[in-house]
Amino acid sequence: MRVQLRLPPAKLAATATVTAVLLAGCGGSDQDSGAPGGPEKKTIMVAGLPLADVAALHIAMDRELFAKEGLDVRVQPVQQSVQALPALAHGQVDVIGGANFVTFLQAREKGTLATRVLAEGARNAPHMMDVLVPSDSTIKEPRDLEGKKVAVNILNNIQSLTLNATLGKAGAGRPEYRQVPFPQMGSVLERGQVDAVHAAEPFVTALKRELKARTVVDGNAAPVAGLPLSGYVTTDTFIDKYPKTAAAFQRAISAAQAVAAKDRDAVEKALPGYTKIKPAEAAAIGLPDYPVTSSAAQLKRLISLMRAQKLLTKDLDPAAVLYQPAE
Structure with missing residues (x-):
């Protein structure tokens, strides 16, 4: 199926430069082949935002959690997840880390891009x-x-x-x-x-x-306390083509989320490496909650809120949005 991405004119210029950078930085990754029984694709390009939301991504890289799953994950920084949409649509970026769920739920509903949540990244928490x-x-x-x-x-x-x-x-x-x-x-x-x-x-x-x-x-005041905010998003096409790779990426991120959820020091150590926060200030920032497993019930809260504010025209099945590896 050919994917056509329909972006408003104002966003086209904003995405053009970023897309060019992403395309230049990730050519040839489709040629990788995994070992028998391992991931089908070894090299994974992730468009990552400079937010605390994606601390687990960098923890997983630092602790070689991806490597243990047979993956070589590379990060291309972007300032807005929407900027990486064209590259994701064309398979030049495999995953967007820190992808805000509102954009991607809207894209799925409108049929502009069949997105799937590999893993939740961040939920709302006090002063993050x-x-x-x-x-x-x-x-x-x-x-x-x-x-x-x-x-x-x-x-x-x-x-x-x-x-x-x-x-x-x-x-x-x-x-x-x-x-x-x-x-x-x-x-x-x-x-x-x-x-x-x-x-x-x-x-x-x-x-x-x-x-x-x-x-x-x-931002964590009622009625949005603990609301799912962002995560690691890919496409149905990627999952269908590389199911073992998708499952391996999810396992590594889940392991890193577990570290982030329990060990604030690990998050503080990771932050200065990909954000402008200084090491001495990392201890003071408000961190999101890092869910270890994705929750359809929590995602339903977000979908209901979007429906109430007319950001979605119909209910989406959260279970269909969340990726679940085949047994």
């Missing part, structure tokens, strides 16, 4: 995704955000979804959202181009350090 304002801002509480300009990494996605739900619970109206990549949020906040930014770690900590920004909303 906060709304920040300048220290001298007149915005003092969540209600004050109504009608204000708030930067989010991607429009109509996990940040606006969760903040809308939180403000609605507090009886407040919605803000006006502006799309700003995480690394640029500090500059637009400092210049007053937005009133607030909805940032994820490690950017929350960096903005507090560099701009003395303060938190007005903990």
Whole structure:
């Protein structure tokens, strides 16, 4: 089946350069063949975001958990998971790590790309995704955000979804959202181009350090506490073609998630290697929860919230979205 990706014109330019980099960095990986009985494809290209969400990916690499499964995993950094969609669609990227679930659930529903969740990566947790304002801002509480300009990494996605739900619970109206990549949020906040930014770690900590920004909303407030946020996403095509590889990748990530869930020191050690967070600051950042196994019930919460805000037009079966290896 030929996959056609339909992106809005504004996103085409943003993805073009990133796609070119990804294509240049991963040519020839399809030629790899695994040992008999092992993974069909040894070299796996992962488009990874510079977020705490993907700490397990780097733990798995550092501890050779992928190597134990017969995999050679290579990471190509991207700033937004949507930027890697064209490369994923064409098989030039095998997995997107830190992929926000909202984008990929929408893609699956619309038929633009048949995506599947290999593993959950991060669930919402206290202060790992906060709304920040300048220290001298007149915005003092969540209600004050109504009608204000708030930067989010991607429009109509996990940040606006969760903040809308939180403000609605507090009886407040919605803000006006502006799309700003995480690394640029500090500059637009400092210049007053937005009133607030909805940032994820490690950017929350960096903005507090560099701009003395303060938190007005903990992104883990009710009713979105513990909500699934992101994970490791591939395509049905990849799973059908390389089922043993997909299962091996899932086993390695699950083992690394178990480390991240129990050993904060391991996460703190990994963060400076792929983010701008300094070693001394890693101990202070708010980390997500790292689920060891994916949960259809938890993913259903996200799907229901998306339906309520009209980001999905119909219910999706979470069990069909989550990858389960054949016995």
